[in-house]
Amino acid sequence: MAQHSYPPDPDVMPLGPRQRALLAVLQEANAELSGQELHERLRQGSQRHGLATVYRNLRLLQRSGLVRCRKLPNGESVYAPLERDDHHLTCVSCGHSEPLPICPVATGGLGLSKVLLQGFKPLFHTFEIHGLCLSCQQSEPLSHG
């Protein structure tokens, strides 16, 4: 057991030093970060950090309900603290994704009955509108070839 004491939530095991560093970087950032970006930023600190461990811990933090994740059209995953409730407009043509400054879903208050959830324990939700951004509408003749 390489765990450090520090029990912020009885529901969750204590976090290791690298996991705390990772969370801290995510919280300081004002945007979602990819695994690679996170790795780069962590390297600049004093601790050693391997890419594999960054991904390992991202998975663990996500399972613990501390980190949320979203996939961009290019396949990258981007991460943010769970409590951040941002949603996005994403272009199906160029892949550009930008924050949508409203949450159209009554978070938490979702009228989701327990019956519908069937034992599923919700942690966060993602809402995304996909379409064509202005510049793609203008540049593309929209031909199927």
Place this chain on the structure above:
Amino acid sequence: MAQHSYPPDPDVMPLGPRQRALLAVLQEANAELSGQELHERLRQGSQRHGLATVYRNLRLLQRSGLVRCRKLPNGESVYAPLERDDHHLTCVSCGHSEPLPICPVATGGLGLSKVLLQGFKPLFHTFEIHGLCLSCQQSEPLSHG
């Protein structure tokens, strides 16, 4: 120009035979299909079909607003006809994703002002609840290591 005549929608260029085949398979399927699954099913028909073309046409159909796409946690993309308005419960631990039989968002009627959209032309939206499925809650001791 290898396009075949057949103008179903003045807003959109006519579709080629492979694009129509692709759409047909998606419409017959009662679930989202991945690019690879789509490719397999198309191979079974009479026309020849290459994987590259399947992906090429999926991209084009998506841009034309005929097909929607969603990324699974394992990195695969799954496709469906645009008009299908399904949403999902997805487990952050095992990656299992199942349909959620309600749409908590007032589709179309989203109170999204044009100001917020800033020229963005919406085609479809995705809504997904991420959390822990029952079996993952039971099996995992939730340790950070």
Place this chain on the structure above:
DNA sequence: GCTAAAACGAGAACCATTCTCAGCATATGG
């Protein structure tokens, strides 16, 4: 200190997707 168990890092492996490029189909103009 010493040992067993857990976490770690570097690099290889993975795999869905995209790219490359030579060949072929379509449409048109001569």
Place this chain on the structure above:
DNA sequence: CCATATGCTGAGAATGGTTCTCGTTTTAGC
């Protein structure tokens, strides 16, 4: 009817983010 330009197609190679492997390092408990 044939020549030619255009651009779609498929096989296979390349790409790139993420995961796996495995030998090493760190931690916890004694």
